[in-house]
Amino acid sequence: MSRGRSEGRRWLDALLGNRKSMVGLAIVGAFVLMSLVGPSLVQDASAFVATPHQPPSAAHWFGTTGQGQDVFAQTVVGARLTLAVGFTCGFLVIGIGSVIGATAGYVGGRVDEGLSLLTNVFLVLPGLPLMVVVAAWLPAGPGTLLAVLTLTGWAWNARVLRAQTLSLRGKDFVAAAQVSGDGPLRIVMAEILPNMLSLMVSSFIGATVYAIGAQVGLEFLGLGDIGAVTWGTNLYWASNDSALLTGAWWTFVPTGACIALVGFGLTLINFAIDEIANPALQSETIWRKQLSVTPPPGAATPVEVGLA
Amino acid sequence: MNAAATPLLELRDVSTSFRVGGFFTPRLLKATQEVSFTLDRGEIVGVVGESGSGKSTIARLISRLVPTTGGAMLLDGDDVLVSEPRRASLAYRRRVQMIFQDPFGSLNPVHTVAHHIERPLLLHGKATKENARSAALELLDDVGLRPAEDFIDQHPHSLSGGQRQRVAIARALAPEPDIILADEPTSMLDVSIRMDVLRLLDDLRHKRGLAILFITHDLAAAKHLADRIVVMYAGRMMEEAPADQLVKEPAHPYSQLLMAAVPRRGGSLHDPLPADPGTPPLVDPRPGCPFAARCRQTVAACTTTTPPVIQLGPGHRVACHLHTARTQ
Numbered sequence: 001m002s003r004g005r006s007e008g009r010r011w012l013d014a015l016l017g018n019r020k021s022m023v024g025l026a027i028v029g030a031f032v033l034m035s036l037v038g039p040s041l042v043q044d045a046s047a048f049v050a051t052p053h054q055p056p057s058a059a060h061w062f063g064t065t066g067q068g069q070d071v072f073a074q075t076v077v078g079a080r081l082t083l084a085v086g087f088t089c090g091f092l093v094i095g096i097g098s099v100i101g102a103t104a105g106y107v108g109g110r111v112d113e114g115l116s117l118l119t120n121v122f123l124v125l126p127g128l129p130l131m132v133v134v135a136a137w138l139p140a141g142p143g144t145l146l147a148v149l150t151l152t153g154w155a156w157n158a159r160v161l162r163a164q165t166l167s168l169r170g171k172d173f174v175a176a177a178q179v180s181g182d183g184p185l186r187i188v189m190a191e192i193l194p195n196m197l198s199l200m201v202s203s204f205i206g207a208t209v210y211a212i213g214a215q216v217g218l219e220f221l222g223l224g225d226i227g228a229v230t231w232g233t234n235l236y237w238a239s240n241d242s243a244l245l246t247g248a249w250w251t252f253v254p255t256g257a258c259i260a261l262v263g264f265g266l267t268l269i270n271f272a273i274d275e276i277a278n279p280a281l282q283s284e285t286i287w288r289k290q291l292s293v294t295p296p297p298g299a300a301t302p303v304e305v306g307l308a
Numbered sequence: 309m310n311a312a313a314t315p316l317l318e319l320r321d322v323s324t325s326f327r328v329g330g331f332f333t334p335r336l337l338k339a340t341q342e343v344s345f346t347l348d349r350g351e352i353v354g355v356v357g358e359s360g361s362g363k364s365t366i367a368r369l370i371s372r373l374v375p376t377t378g379g380a381m382l383l384d385g386d387d388v389l390v391s392e393p394r395r396a397s398l399a400y401r402r403r404v405q406m407i408f409q410d411p412f413g414s415l416n417p418v419h420t421v422a423h424h425i426e427r428p429l430l431l432h433g434k435a436t437k438e439n440a441r442s443a444a445l446e447l448l449d450d451v452g453l454r455p456a457e458d459f460i461d462q463h464p465h466s467l468s469g470g471q472r473q474r475v476a477i478a479r480a481l482a483p484e485p486d487i488i489l490a491d492e493p494t495s496m497l498d499v500s501i502r503m504d505v506l507r508l509l510d511d512l513r514h515k516r517g518l519a520i521l522f523i524t525h526d527l528a529a530a531k532h533l534a535d536r537i538v539v540m541y542a543g544r545m546m547e548e549a550p551a552d553q554l555v556k557e558p559a560h561p562y563s564q565l566l567m568a569a570v571p572r573r574g575g576s577l578h579d580p581l582p583a584d585p586g587t588p589p590l591v592d593p594r595p596g597c598p599f600a601a602r603c604r605q606t607v608a609a610c611t612t613t614t615p616p617v618i619q620l621g622p623g624h625r626v627a628c629h630l631h632t633a634r635t636q
Contacts (some may be wrong), residue, residue, distance in 0.1 A: 172414035176479070179371050180428045181401035194418040 015272060024268030031262050035079035042073040046229060053241075053248045063250035065237060074234050075254045082231040083262070085142050085149070085215050090208030092150045094200055097157025098193070104158070105165025106188050116162070122155035131214065135223040145224055149211045157203050164199055168192045198273055205270045209263050216259055231255045314385040315346035316519050317370070317404075317487055322379035324369055328591060337591050339365040340543045342379070344617070347487065352513055352520045354534030354551065356527055356566065360588045362543035363523045364409070367489040370521065371406045372396040402432045405480035409492040411472035415464040421448070421475050422460045428482040447478040452508060470501035477508065487519045488512075494529065506533050527566055531555050536623065539563045542588035542598035545617065549624040559626045562599045597629065605630060 015021045043049065050060060052068040062071035104115035131148050138144040168174065169192065177187050193200075218224055219232020226233050238251040321342040329335040340362040347353050355363045368374045370381065372388075372395065380387045388400055396404075408414035415424055425444040429435040435443040441460070448456035451474040464472055473493060480488055490509060494502040510533060512518050524530050530537050530551065537554045539547040539562060547560040558564045565583040586602040597603070600610040607629050609615075615627045 172408045172410055173416040175368075175371075175373050176406070176408060176414045176476070177416075177427075178373060179401065179404075179406045180479070180483070181398045181431050182427070191416055191419075195416070197418075 015269075018272040018275060020268045020275075021272030024265045024270075024272065027261055027265030028269065031079060031258070031265070032083065034076060035083045038076035039080055042076045043070055044073070053246055053251075055248075056250050062254045063248070065234075065241065065248075065251050067237065067241065071234075071251055071254060074229055075231075075258060077229045078231040078234050078255060079258065081142055081228060082212060082215065082259075085146055085230075086208050086212035086262075089146055089149045089153065089211035089215070090204045092146070093153045093157055093207040093211070094204040096150065096154040097203065098161050098196075098200060100154070101158040101161030101163075102165045102188050102192065105162040106169055106184065106192065108169075112162075115158075119155045119158045119162070122152070123159065125152070127152040131218060132221065132223060135218050140223065140225040142225070142228070142230075145215050145218060148218070149214055153207055153210060153214075157207060160199070160203065161196060164196050165192055168195055202270050202273045205266050205273070209266050212259065212262060231259055315382075316349050316384065317347040318344075318380075318382040318385075319346075319366075319370075320344050320380040320382070322366075322369060322376055322381060324365060324374060324377050326374075335591050338543050338593060339374075339590065340369065343540075343543075343545050344379075345538050345545065345548055347519045347521055349486070349519055350513060350517045351536070352509075352522050352534045354530030354537040355521060355523045355540060356525065356530050356537055357540035358525060358566075358588070360542070360590060361540040363525075363540050364491050365543070366540070367406060367491040367521065367523050370487075371404060371489055372400070398432070402483040403486045404489065405483060405485040405487070406489040406491065407473070407476050407480050407493045410496050411469055411476050412464075412496070414476050415472055417464055419463070420460070421462050421464070421467075424475060424479050425460075425482055428479060432483040434483060444478075444482075447481055448475070450481065451475075451478045452504070453478070469497050470505065473497060473505055474508070477505075477512075481512070481516075484516075485518070487521065489521045489523070491523045492525070493522075495525070502529070509533065527555070527570055539566065542590055542593065544598055544614075545625075545627060546599065547624075547626045547628075549620075549626075553621075553624060559620055559624070559631060560599075560628045561603045561605050561630070565602075597627075607633065 015025065046069060048068040049070050050064045050068055052064055054060060054064040056063045060070050060072065062075060065071055065074065100115050100119065104112040104119070131152050134148045134151065135144060138147065165188075174187060174191055177191050182191070215224070215230075216232040216235065219226075219230060220235045220239065222236055224230065224232055224236075226236060234255040235252055238248070238255075241248075241251070243249070243251045321344055323341050323343070324339050326337045326339060327334055328337045343362070343366060345353065355366055357363045365374065369376055376389060379389075381389050383400065383403065388396070392400060422441065422444055425447055426435070426440040429440050429443050430437065445456040445460060448454075448459055453459045453471060453474050459467070459471070459475075464475070467475065473496075477493075488509075493509070494505050497505060506529060509520060509522070513520055522530065522534055527537075531554075534551045537549060537551050538545055539554070539558075539560065541562050547554065547558065547563045549559070554563060555567065558567050561583065565581060568579075568582050571577070583599075583604060584602045589598055589601070594611070596609075596611040596613060597615050600606050603610065609629045609632075613629075615629045615632055617625050617627045618632055620626050620631060
């Protein structure tokens, strides 16, 4: 559909025209690229390659771990599973959240009461202890982490999207679609969801940041698969091998910096989406651009720039 | 009853109520009670009343956006509340369309004008994917958005209120309906463009033979446009009469109040009104006439029994004890 393309185009233009989102996209894009092609370019991350706890050198850029592995290789390889679990969890959380939230908000009545109760129960469950208990109980691995993070993360999004659906449901354009003869599914998908798109995208990014943080935390506690190479297990092994006691800062600083950078990049994109979705912030940006350019003499007053 | 005498749409004692109040203090808000009137092809019926009189609820009842709690609604003599009780069929949707009060809320901000008009065209089989755009352009031209090419790819936010309302009218016309429910279509518009929209509705009635239910709080607009006027108060029908007659000789004290409230030449804003101030009693109404608390011509029966609707003259009906007494 041409309309869908132009809508996507508008978003792309807005994201590329915003300095914050450009920096954010560059950072996140670089890490995604690294996680995709990096592991095949570096040496085996689990192999014993040199004396343990060697500081950074020409042979081993980021030094070696307490197990004699190459820290650079571990940092690059660790990105793949960490980002994969993080982004997948973001998708699942927002998927479950929007299905449950939109259904509860649109259908209302008993269905809403049931789904809201379920959401509230998951909201009041203490997330961290539940994560620890469930992660310890299930067999360790990325699948378990994904399940645990999704289970403890979806409720907040469901609640936010329910509230948003509820407010959109009362709008006259929904009544107008009903009068036109549209069914409930079509109304939710074509009339209500597109109005929540910016909220969903920013929720997705928020959920991804949360998932990466929580996943690294669980793995640091030893609740992940400690045989796998991820950013979380890198930190686990650094701590296990007494990196702080021996002063081997290079075993945890690169991984820590990567996690912080990905979080920073995603947050920058989120800021930009806020600006794009909030017309007030957007028009301010447009005016700032307008004011920085002196109009040529005799030019018409700019009434509508870049909006239509 | 023969086919010629069957009205296009007939409401018989239609009532609806909403549950309000808390869990422990449930109360019933009676939005409409026993409303009856008819609407014929090519006819404009005005529904007039103040806020809370139930006039918008009437439009939402007929468009099946809110459920009825009693009565019958006959489209071509067929009671749709019996034949399609849970939700309206697509065939009913095609025949009965609605224009909403707020043109800023009734168009989806994320969709273009084209989407709003092509959707009902496709849904009701009035166009194919190939010719939907040209059909939409034609409709935009019909409602006075010219040149249509300039409007069709706009988003609602770049249109003015009057232009949006015209888009909403084009959307309502798309399925080629028999009835249009116009819920205060001009009240959110600038005074300068109200007349244009009213004229457009009048043209459509003449060109397409549409039946229009024109809901408004503006008695002057109703008089201009409507053939007959129904006056509502607190969810009940107070009076129904041909537009001219209602304006010239309103029979019900509430209709008289409405007429007195219209500013006129030579009058003063400080002229006293022929009734006491008050609001319509909707929640747990007391027995009797709902207007009794504000009326200055009450008789004993007004606070005990609900006045029946009686025929005063041809097409002139009123629900008031003053007239009940006179005709008996």
